[in-house]
Amino acid sequence: MVLDGSWYTESSDELGLGFSLRIKEKLHEEVSDYQTIAVYETETFGRLLTIDGLVMLTDRDNFVYHEMMTHPAIFSHGHVKHVVVIGGGDCGTLREVLKHPAIESVTQIDIDERVTRVSEQYFPQLVDSNDDPRAQLAFEDGVAWMQNAAAGSVDLIIIDSTDPIGPAEGLFNEAFYRQCHRVLAEHGMLVQQSESPLAHSTLIAEMHAGFARAGFAATHLMSFPLPSYPTGWWSATLAARDDLALAMPTETLDFHTDYYTPAMHHAAFAQPAFMQRILAAS
Amino acid sequence: MVLDGSWYTESSDELGLGFSLRIKEKLHEEVSDYQTIAVYETETFGRLLTIDGLVMLTDRDNFVYHEMMTHPAIFSHGHVKHVVVIGGGDCGTLREVLKHPAIESVTQIDIDERVTRVSEQYFPQLVDSNDDPRAQLAFEDGVAWMQNAAAGSVDLIIIDSTDPIGPAEGLFNEAFYRQCHRVLAEHGMLVQQSESPLAHSTLIAEMHAGFARAGFAATHLMSFPLPSYPTGWWSATLAARDDLALAMPTETLDFHTDYYTPAMHHAAFAQPAFMQRILAAS
Numbered sequence: 001m002v003l004d005g006s007w008y009t010e011s012s013d014e015l016g017l018g019f020s021l022r023i024k025e026k027l028h029e030e031v032s033d034y035q036t037i038a039v040y041e042t043e044t045f046g047r048l049l050t051i052d053g054l055v056m057l058t059d060r061d062n063f064v065y066h067e068m069m070t071h072p073a074i075f076s077h078g079h080v081k082h083v084v085v086i087g088g089g090d091c092g093t094l095r096e097v098l099k100h101p102a103i104e105s106v107t108q109i110d111i112d113e114r115v116t117r118v119s120e121q122y123f124p125q126l127v128d129s130n131d132d133p134r135a136q137l138a139f140e141d142g143v144a145w146m147q148n149a150a151a152g153s154v155d156l157i158i159i160d161s162t163d164p165i166g167p168a169e170g171l172f173n174e175a176f177y178r179q180c181h182r183v184l185a186e187h188g189m190l191v192q193q194s195e196s197p198l199a200h201s202t203l204i205a206e207m208h209a210g211f212a213r214a215g216f217a218a219t220h221l222m223s224f225p226l227p228s229y230p231t232g233w234w235s236a237t238l239a240a241r242d243d244l245a246l247a248m249p250t251e252t253l254d255f256h257t258d259y260y261t262p263a264m265h266h267a268a269f270a271q272p273a274f275m276q277r278i279l280a281a282s
Numbered sequence: 283m284v285l286d287g288s289w290y291t292e293s294s295d296e297l298g299l300g301f302s303l304r305i306k307e308k309l310h311e312e313v314s315d316y317q318t319i320a321v322y323e324t325e326t327f328g329r330l331l332t333i334d335g336l337v338m339l340t341d342r343d344n345f346v347y348h349e350m351m352t353h354p355a356i357f358s359h360g361h362v363k364h365v366v367v368i369g370g371g372d373c374g375t376l377r378e379v380l381k382h383p384a385i386e387s388v389t390q391i392d393i394d395e396r397v398t399r400v401s402e403q404y405f406p407q408l409v410d411s412n413d414d415p416r417a418q419l420a421f422e423d424g425v426a427w428m429q430n431a432a433a434g435s436v437d438l439i440i441i442d443s444t445d446p447i448g449p450a451e452g453l454f455n456e457a458f459y460r461q462c463h464r465v466l467a468e469h470g471m472l473v474q475q476s477e478s479p480l481a482h483s484t485l486i487a488e489m490h491a492g493f494a495r496a497g498f499a500a501t502h503l504m505s506f507p508l509p510s511y512p513t514g515w516w517s518a519t520l521a522a523r524d525d526l527a528l529a530m531p532t533e534t535l536d537f538h539t540d541y542y543t544p545a546m547h548h549a550a551f552a553q554p555a556f557m558q559r560i561l562a563a564s
Contacts, residue, residue: 002284003293016304017326061480197507232507272542
């Protein structure tokens with residue numbers, strides 16, 4: 001069947017895949033200095049944010065992404081005080097980081113201020129921690145910011161970017177990873193969204209090799225479901241500056257989550273057999 | 283954007299979701315006594331089998347489903363000798379079960395022989411264990427078969443059916459579960475595909491409650507990615523006749539898998555926080 005205009009569809013000829021959400025109305029569309037930002041009201045997934053026609057998040061499933069981009073890395077490190085988020089203009093990652101009372105500062109650096117302003121208007125629950133005194137929002141280029149940052153000044157870098165094409169391309173290569181490595185304090189960690197295990201396993205292997213060449217001592221792949229991203233199966237890569245055993249999450253959490261639990265933390269690091277083989281060979 | 287006729291699209295107004303695969307050609311379509319069966323050649327997911335317009339499987343991702351419908355239950359039981367598969371006419375589940383040398387018999391009962399005949403023609407890799415002397419294929423009604431089966435005669439029942447509408451509706455209720463419970467031997471187990479944790483959590487809770495009312499001592503939910511099913515996030519429910527600790531998988535497997543590993547076995551049983559709350563409340 002062919003879907004009519006009451007559906008929003010993201011399709012990729014390269015992946016041979018399409019994903020559609022039934023929409024009630026388009027709430028917003030603008031062309032910022034960097035990209036086209038749009039917001040839709042969907043029938044069953046709440047609001048939908050798109051950038052350049054690609055799904056960034058929906059009200060209904062962003063909890064999985066934001067929780068998995070933050071809590072596993074924070075607990076695996078064990079003593080995070082200073083966090084930098086590269087990208088993440090919707091502020092959902094920032095909100096999750098701020099749930100950890102021991103964290104002293106979080107700096108979010110997104111090149112496009114309009115993403116944050118649109119989130120403030122249409123996704124109020126994502127920005128509801130933005131007035132936390134520990135949070136700082138900067139609207140500038142993440143690559144340049146990292147080049148200028150002091151060595152050893154950050155415990156955790158979270159790279160919460162769009163796909164490795166367009167504005168985010170510079171965030172997926174060895175040169176940037178070297179800068180991140182320099183900026184990380186002793187025992188520091190980095191976590192980056194790393195696309196679909198099924199559709200982008202070559203990219204994942206290249207990312208892991210890039211982290212190794214940039215000096216990171218260990219990389220760990222985490223997988224999780226993400227219905228609104230291509231294949232519905234997504235991943236994040238944790239890269240550790242030093243080769244230490246990962247810390248364990250606490251038995252119970254002091255804050256509310258919808259996906260993350262200590263058991264899901266462990267589960268996310270388990271590798272499907274095919275991915276185990278790909279990573280072992282790379 | 284609106285996708286043209288070179289895409290196969292499965293959409294659900296109820297879920298507000300659509301999933302599309304770019305196709306090269308339709309290879310087959312027939313109306314059997316029970317349903318419409320079609321096969322497409324896709325651009326990136328290999329061949330696609332549909333029944334009544336719904337995706338049953340693709341070459342590219344069926345490995346996750348078939349491995350997770352079989353190996354976790356077989357290893358959790360620990361001493362499976364006699365298996366019954368209800369549904370599963372594509373024979374992919376049968377193939378995975380037969381990888382376990384200790385299993386002595388597997389009977390597959392699918393109401394529609396045409397599904398198996400179409401699989402023989404278009405999905406040769408799924409049927410490549412059908413001539414194993416331990417395998418028996420019956421083409422009859424699974425509900426009736428279960429009513430006539432001897433008490434205590436089966437170690438593991440695998441319900442590998444379509445959605446709980448249409449021909450498979452009778453496989454998702456307490457009356458059928460009671461029959462299964464009767465047919466299971468001491469320490470017997472049942473595993474049933476249980477739809478999407480995100481989209482069908484109410485159904486999952488109802489299924490678990492139904493198993494409990496039918497006499498099963500324990501139920502365990504397993505989750506896994508499945509790109510070609512709605513939301514890309516799927517589940518299976520393991521119901522145990524007796525409340526024993528689940529056996530642990532062996533450290534290494536004696537056969538090839540692409541998704542299942544002992545670590546993924548453990549990972550699949552971890553519950554997202556929202557699902558933990560739903561199951562605790564039901």
